[in-house]
Amino acid sequence: MADYSISQLAKEFQVTTRTIRHYEDLGLLAPARRGQTRVYSPADRTRLRLILRGKRLGLSLDDSREIIDMYEPGKTNVDQLKKLIDAIQAQRIKLNQQLDDIGNLLKDLNQAEAGCIDALKSNGKS
Amino acid sequence: MADYSISQLAKEFQVTTRTIRHYEDLGLLAPARRGQTRVYSPADRTRLRLILRGKRLGLSLDDSREIIDMYEPGKTNVDQLKKLIDAIQAQRIKLNQQLDDIGNLLKDLNQAEAGCIDALKSNGKS
DNA sequence: CCTTACCTTTACGTTAACGTAAACTATTGA
């Protein structure tokens, strides 16, 4: 029901099939097989989406795997849960730092753009 | 007046001197010299801050150089200015995408954390 | 004078995240 081939996913997410297989090599994906051919479920597709989102945020693939694994229900050991909460905290700190950085960068870009536009206007009047 | 040595900057920004020299190799920094020794001005220090901020946002060093160069007043050619405005637009789009991603990731992390805490509570009651 | 602490350049090494090529299999439409 609504499965995907590797090239379908590659096309949808604008990556190469090599990239998707690479994520599997690193243990981030584990699609089913029909014979030798990979078959991706909607859940696999979601994992890929999360991986790529992590990439856009500058996370390593290992980081992404850790985070994605947090969403799964295989973690019942108490110590592991505590460790996960710590990891989540750490991630949040890093992300809030990124939010700050982006805010500042956007401000800088606005200023730079304003400067450019002013320069263009003055130049146009000459 | 208020200049810095390479190791002072390295300590302040928690990077190695090798890293700072590397940025110079790539043309992101151009400190003065006293004899053979590098001397960093406050402006150089600011550039380094901007480079590292870019890094936290996942920009390549080349990207950072382009952005940082936008802030400088050496760009008077009209075509260059228009090109810069376009580059700023592109950056803004990418950054807004990152903002979106971070918002979603934070939401996910909150959920995952809540799940962990609940699991810990149930576990504690047993 | 000698060690310690910084500074320098040069250059090879390393890791992550794929790219790319080779060689092969399976399905499908003309």
Next chain:
DNA sequence: TCAATAGTTTACGTTAACGTAAAGGTAAGG
């Protein structure tokens, strides 16, 4: 039947961003 299309594994190549080691210059303190 045969060529094109999409899949597979294996394995070496590549780029960015430094790490690390070698070999040496310089200034201060004991």
